[in-house]
Amino acid sequence: MRERVYTRHGKHNVIIVSPHGGDDTHTATIAKKAAETVDCWAVINQGFERNKTVDIDNDQADCNRIDHITQPIVFDEFLKPIVSFRDRIRKKICQTPSFEGAGWFSSNSIVGRILILYIHGAGNVVHKMANEPVEVVVGYGLGNKKDSLTCDIWRKNCLVDAYRNIADDGEVFEASGGSRYAGRAANNLNQYFRKHDNDQFVETMQLEYPFSVRKTKKAAELAAAKLSIVIEEVLKYAKYDRTPHPKFI
Numbered sequence: 001m002r003e004r005v006y007t008r009h010g011k012h013n014v015i016i017v018s019p020h021g022g023d024d025t026h027t028a029t030i031a032k033k034a035a036e037t038v039d040c041w042a043v044i045n046q047g048f049e050r051n052k053t054v055d056i057d058n059d060q061a062d063c064n065r066i067d068h069i070t071q072p073i074v075f076d077e078f079l080k081p082i083v084s085f086r087d088r089i090r091k092k093i094c095q096t097p098s099f100e101g102a103g104w105f106s107s108n109s110i111v112g113r114i115l116i117l118y119i120h121g122a123g124n125v126v127h128k129m130a131n132e133p134v135e136v137v138v139g140y141g142l143g144n145k146k147d148s149l150t151c152d153i154w155r156k157n158c159l160v161d162a163y164r165n166i167a168d169d170g171e172v173f174e175a176s177g178g179s180r181y182a183g184r185a186a187n188n189l190n191q192y193f194r195k196h197d198n199d200q201f202v203e204t205m206q207l208e209y210p211f212s213v214r215k216t217k218k219a220a221e222l223a224a225a226k227l228s229i230v231i232e233e234v235l236k237y238a239k240y241d242r243t244p245h246p247k248f249i
Contacts, residue, residue: 002046002047003046003047004022004045004046004047004048004059004077004078005043005044005045005046005047005048005077005078005081006021006028006032006042006043006044006046007041007042007043007044007081007085008032008035008036008041008042008043008044009041009085010035010038010039010040010041010042011039011040012038012039012040012041012231012235013040013089013093013113013114013115014038014040014041014114014115014116014117014231014235015040015041015042015043015082015085015086015089015114015115015116015117016031016034016035016040016041016042016043016044016116016117016119017031017042017043017044017082017116017117017118017119017189018030018031018032018042018043018044018045018046018118018119019045019062019063019064019078019118019119019120019189020045020050020062020063020064020120020121021044021045021046022045022046022047022048022049022050022059023049023050023121024120024121024214025121025211025214025215025220026121026214026215026216026217026219026220027119027120027121027209027214027220028044028045028046029214029217029220029221029224030119030209030214030220030223030224030227031044031119031224032044032224033220033221033224033225033228034224034225034227034228034231037224037225037228038228038231038232040231041085041089043078043081043082043085045063045078047059048060048061048062048063048074048077048078049061050062050063050064054068054071054074056073056074061074061078063078063189064118064120064188064189065187065188065189066186066187066188066189066191066192066196067187069189070196079192082116083197086114086116086193086199086202089114090114090201093112112201113201113202113203114201114202114203115151115155115202115203115204115205115234116193116202116203116204116205117204117205117206117207117227117231118183118189118190118204118205118206118207119206119207119209120181120206120207120208120209121208121209121210121211121214122134122137122181122208122209122210122211123210123211124210124211124212126173126181126208126210126249127170127210127212129249130171130173130247130249132170132171133169133170133171133212134170134171134173134210134249135163135167135168135169135170135171135172135209135210135213136163136167136170136172136173136207136208136209136210136213137173137174137175137181137207137208137249138156138159138160138163138172138173138174138175138205138206138207138208139174139175139179139181139182139183139184139190139205139206139207139208140156140174140175140182140183140190140204140205140206141182141183141184141190141191141194142174142175142176142177142178142179142182142184143177143178143182143184144177144178147177147184148184148186148191148194148195150183150190150191150193150194150203150204150205151203151204151205152203154239154240154241155203155234155237155240156174156205157240157242157243157244158233158234158237158240159205159230159234160172160174160244160246161240161242161244162229162230162233162234163226163230164244165233166226166229166230167226169212169213170210170213171247172247173247173248173249174246174247174248174249175206175208175248175249176248176249179248179249181206181208181249183204183205183206188206189206190204190205190206192204207227209223
């Protein structure tokens with residue numbers, strides 16, 4: 001019997017998470033293949049089906065909702081590995097020869113930070129919303145009245161530019177304030193390390209892939225290959241000065 005949640009240990013300070021791998025077509029494929037290519041950590045829900053309430057006996061829980069993943073069993077199987085991987089990466093950083101006291105806490109480099117990418121599936125409606133083809137939508141906590149940013153802006157800029165350099169299925173968009181793709185809601189998994197387990201040295205973004213980009217396993221594997229290139233590019237930078245022209249959806 002397949003485990004409800006797949007986990008992978010990695011080398012880099014990056015965790016790839018798929019909250020709806022059991023529901024959203026091939027988002028689990030994107031997450032798993034990218035993690036294998038980059039050799040990073042992964043937590044992939046492949047058994048819990050999205051539901052408004054938690055029903056363990058019927059494998060139902062919304063792993064993008066903090067009020068679901070903090071409940072018994074769902075916590076143990078899904079959220080606990082994410083937190084555990086964060087702790088293990090932090091311990092590894094503190095044990096590196098270059099670590100001096102708490103010096104890594106002051107570093108903007110991904111060497112001293114932990115980056116979590118949440119992989120989601122969006123409908124093809126995003127193409128109509130954007131009035132052009134969309135390859136991915138990047139959410140990082142913009143709000144209608146108040147932002148709750150989940151990563152440094154420079155790192156988001158770096159990721160957007162890296163994605164635009166290889167995107168050939170559409171444009172790279174940013175989720176506008178209050179958008180369903182922004183990852184701003186307090187109950188959204190993207191906000192867990194801001195509003196629930198406040199850790200300023202964890203940076204997160206949610207990546208929304210239209211169905212057209214992941215409709216077949218082959219297409220999803222291509223998306224994973226692109227994502228791995230983007231992650232490897234982001235890992236090169238301790239700071240990024242360029243600000244790409246934003247396109248919001």
